[in-house]
Amino acid sequence: MSEKRKILVVDDEEDILEVLRYNLEKEGFEVATASDGNTGISLAKTFDPNLIILDIMMPGMDGIEVCQKLRSLPQFTHTVIAFLTARSEAFTQISALDSGGDDFINKPIKPNVLKSRINALLRRSNVVTPDDGNPRTVLKFGDLEIDEEQFVVSVSGKDTGLAKKEFELLTLLASRPGKVFKRNEILAKIWGNDVIVGDRTIDVHIRKLREKIGEHYIQTMKGVGYKFDF
Secondary structure, eight states: OOOOEEEEOOSSOHHHHHHHHHHHHHTEEEEEEEHHHHHHHHHHHHHOEEEEEEOOOSSOOOOHHHHHHHHHHHSSSSOOOEEESSOOOOOHHHHHHHOOOOOEEEEOOOOHHHHHHHHHHSSSSSOOOOSSOOOOOEETTTTTEEEEETTTTETEEEEEOOHHHHHHHHHHHHHHHHHHHHHHHHHIIIIIITTTHHHHHHHHHHHHHHHOOTTTTTTEEETEEEOOOO
16 A cells, blocks of 8 residues: 655645645545644654645745745755745745745635646656666656656657757756746756857757647746746
């Protein structure tokens, strides 16, 4: 029997905690809850969840600060963190994603939507152990798989044959689904500050990626940059 996946929910509204606990436990998850940021951080250290859901607007320490503190701890470098919020302002979302969050779950919460989003988030990253016994990280998004150790990207099991820079660009974008990567950030991380390339270089690589993996994974944010979504 497989071990239950663990979810930690941090929200200052008791009714939200009860609704989430009920629906998540019904889906077979092991659930822990906290009503403030400090308690949430302490509980996370002992509970070791696969997914953390943080309310953004909490008194004292808000969700963004909690996320920043968690990401500063090696234990939570790769833990999936989603924000629970009723706010839709772009600046709030950007701040939350920049703090290290992976996605948003909007209030009011619909159980069927919650189930779908949670399962998608938990499928995002899996550890695969090949025949040699050495585990490697494989990012999974629907039929798209990114094997960072083997430098292979496949769609429906077929190798897409990405070039080195295409692979590096896709891996960067997919490392933080929902985060908008600015053009200058992409240039610095993929091509380096010592290499002079123009914006057109990014556009060409994005076009080639879309041709090989599908149009819907990479979204253009006009005048800003690109983001990975699924």
